[in-house]
Amino acid sequence: MVFNVDGLTGTECEYKGEKCKPGMRPGVIETIHRRLDGLEKSIEELKSSEPSNALKPQEPHDIVRLARELHRLNESAHFVTGSPHKRRRIDDDASTLVPQYPGKPSLPPEPILQAIIEAYFSHLHPWIPMLQQARFDRRLADPATRPKLLVILHAMVVAATRYVDPTCIPGPLPTPAEREQTRSWVMSTAMSALVIESLQALTIIAFNDIGNGEAMRAWAIIGSLTRTAEYLQLTVEQDGQDEQGTPDRASLSRPFVSLPPLPGEAWIEREEQRRVFWNIFSLDRFCSITTGWNTSLTSDDVCRRLPCDIGLWWQDEPVVTPYFNIWDKSAGRIGNPIAFLPSQYTSNDNNHHINKGTSPAESSHSPNQPSPTINMTTVGAFAYCMEATESLSQVTTYFLQQRVDMRDQHELGSWLTRFKELDLRLIHWKMLLPQKWKADMARQDSRMDPNLTLAHVSHNTSIILLHQPIAFPAPSWAFAARLPSTCSAHTCSAAAVEVAAIARNYLKTLPASLPVANLLAFCLFIAARALLIHWQYYPPAALAPEFPSLVESLDKMSRLWRGYDEGHLPSDLAGRYAQKLRDLQSRCVKEELYCIDPSGYTAEVSDLEQPPVQNAVPDILQSMHSVPNGPILGHDSTYEAGTGDLNMISQMILDPKFMDMDRIISFHDGMFNADDYAV
Template sequence: MAQIIDAYFLNVHPFIPMIHEARFRRRYADETERHGLTILLHAMTFAVGRFVDVAPEEAVGYEVLERSRREVLLEAFSGMSVERLQALIIVASTDIGNGHARRAWPVVGSLSRTVEYLQLSIEPDEGTPPSLLQPLSALTPSRCSSWTQLEERRRVFWNVFLLDRLCSVMTGWNTSLTSDDVRRRLPADGLLWRKEEDSVLTPFFGIWDKSAGKMGRSISAAYPSTMAHYTTSPAQSGDDPGSVRDTTHSALDMSTVGAFAYCIEATESLSRVTTYFLQPRLDVHDPRELGDWLIRFKELDLRLVHWKMFLPQKWKAPYPTSRPQNKMDPNLTLAHVTHNASMILLHQLIAYPHHDWAWAVRLPSSSSAETCQNAAVEIANITSRYLQTSERGPLANQWAFCIFLSARVLLIHRQYWRDVDVRPEFWDLVRSLETMSQRWTGRDPLRAPLQQQLEVPDLASSYVTSLRTLYQTSQQRLHIPISILGYTQELGQHDGRAPVRARCSDLPAPGTVVHHQESLSRDDRGPVIDADQPAGSSSFQPENSAGTQDLHSISQMFMDQSFLQMDRIITFDDGFFTSTDMTSNPAW
């Protein structure tokens, strides 16, 4: 079991930093405490049994791993505790990475509710007025012996939050944890937590109110950019924009926030693009709705630009390329990969609009296409360098998803613009996914016939298969377009069945943008307006004159040089990847 514990903290913990290693090992060494860790030990066995370096005849087999998973589920749903939540987080993350996303989603849904039942979604003793009806409390702060334990509970919540957001982005489903549920401070810097320092104070992270962010309501008005990103009051956390950082208004010492917190921010940005831009219904023939949708695009674009712009200086130290022994921080690097993926998710509909969208000649399609290409290229560069400099070990599922989005948009660009071939970075991304698949598999245990029958490709491997299939299809049948938003239908959900490919005639799931199954022939749609071409030069005129004026005004905003020249993409040369305390351990 000692090898399992070592393998867990080496391979899984960097991307799921929620168990304090020193405290866990002390509890494991104490026979009176060890029984309470049984469910966690089963979860660890399920997650890292394949990484344990033993003789082949002693390798952990498939049936043992599945038995550990069943033990976790049976015990986890028989009660509520922090350890049960931690075990389910490990199981859900492992299921997704193993290619069993379908059996992970119900666990994620349960986690989202259970963290509320345990009141882990709110900060204890923050002085907020109590409600008239006091909810049943399964956990009490008095049971926490130290700030280290309180921080561990906080990190348990944020890992559930990340699973909830990843589930929403990958599937197109609604998020479960909302501003009504969450009043939580961001996790502290991992170095402070590991050292079991005295209590440190971190800021609250604001979750946007879905009602305030409905289409037609300005995000900028509801969440002004001039507000501080961080607050000291839980009452303000639901009103905090949560995306723009203004340290001149912040009363907190930002040195207490670490790389894991920035990964949470970036993931929430990715989720906001889905929730506030892609999920709302859109009538593309209604000029007023189009105007609201395009304004929302610009607002979200500006928020993403500001997130990059206002990163604290401590996270901007250049990557020391002359010192290869220094490591790129896993969570900070994932945060920046996620930021670039958010840009792709936001800009790709503008870059490659549906051929029926005649009004699309007013869009900054050339600029957005360049943004998508640059973001994909930089994700390829960052990932390749990380794989070169990091120790062997798996990468986060979210990372694989971001790579898939990047490679996919390169294929879409090639098909849309009828390029001779896809950019070479496409194959760099495919190779990175292949490497990630190999790392995820780890040491190959002895495989029983039952495992061979039930085995499915891991997540990264299924992404590789889908990308190669899309590439081959686009080579042979150029007239069949790749659905821009079809990623929710293609991957991570077949669980052993043949990969599901969205037909070009398929419609989006309820609640998503109408007509997002795009035909990608620019010749069918007509030329995209050049960035320097005056808006309004097209002969297309919508029927509604008031809407025409609105669209014309909005298109003028897109042609503004300040919009076109925004610094949107985080590049490897920016060097935002090595934290100041990376001398020996990741700054989780």
């Protein structure tokens, strides 16, 4: 059989049984390339012709010849590559294929699309609440505004299809391969337009990538989201109290405004934009907390009110919420007292520009407590979740990631002071939770609110990460025997036990197939890991029974995340965490000298393959022995710097009033039901 490429001499492709290999004869590709070059040259000559000639109509036969030539070359290129989306170019490397972006994917039929939209709002919206469903439905039904939602609809197809029961819809669902192609289209489309819908679509994609265990794909998206949020000025309020300030603090150069200002009556849309920012903020913090990288959204950029209670937003009841202050990185360095940093909340709009380094006397209220005039009744679960996420970020950024010379008495004293300051901040946050969020134990079997559950688990995880360096100090710290390690170790263990209880009860009351937030999976991993470390440092006590409970919860979260796609995902985030914990436990049992590094969690949760953590001191476990009020590790008794400020700080930390403070949120005193949460 002989296939001829029309119009080309000597370009027969022969298939004669097994006598020769199929394919184009030599010279065909070069001929096509020469014809393309000739055609491009002819077009350029037409463009460069005199204006008078350009106005003359082309001869009919010239036009026909040009169209025919384009058709032949297109067919030839298609024949060579075997794909309508690729064309072989002959440059230095004749084997290089230049991929073409696929065309816009088709949306599923309307009944299936509606099922996917419903699955998005019921399954994913609680964790990324940035679309007001009634407004979304109105825009979707309006032919004038529906095209603007196209990129969001395709993002929903990517992330929510797996939560649609395939037996309850009139047709096939998009396959995983088709959803991957749709993801590529969403990425290319959303990156090319500075609009709110692009940010919403990319937020859905990033959240989905992380949960799929593909966080490395999400980091670049998150970086783009944080910068684009600044470009669109979503980091500041539009009520005249933005970072340009009041009239007496206005800058001479005004930033370019990408989004038109919203009218005063567009409160639902204004709150939607605010929530878009806070979801991006949450992704930025998650990236920093899990990787140890710097945060992208800083106090220099952000001046935002907290999101309101979602029930008020759903019912279109306009309210005003407090501003939420985040810390300046330079002012937050160890050695600068936290008391000089702005408090969490600001009620007076004229005071939210608290300068870095403002003293408590200059502030409108105490640095550790909100002002009595602040109205916290307008905020809900999502706002408290953002607060707890920022607390977790403060522990990692302003304590764990700070560079400290532990041999320098002054720096060591500043480090211990920071530990106490952050500990008190976390205690105050727990104490100041509104009474209405306390649990009704008579209804403890009802469904628990997802965002408050995450907020409380995040708080306990902050306690664990803050106390771990004190509870399990490095063997090289000669002063470690002076630390309240036993007390901090008990605090870590108790917090991990409560995380296990909260997670177990939340999953027990959770409807089938509802996924769980990525940050919650991380918190469970940290809690279970802390129990393993406690088991290693304090033998011969048995491993806490909450460890297998946490692993089991992660396994269940993995199944919930997969939905009806069971078997398609190689390893989602919760599943990876569960397997890593099993590997760590197995290694602790099999390798006598293996010791988990308390600060090594960032390497363990990375997508990249990491080399095994090597012990800095190979005989670390062999040298373990009891020391007063500390872990059973050996220390250098010749350390002479434990005088003066260090002695005073150690005494403050060891003070019974400080050690006995209630730091941990338990399931019995810190949860509330989801009845107040309107999805």
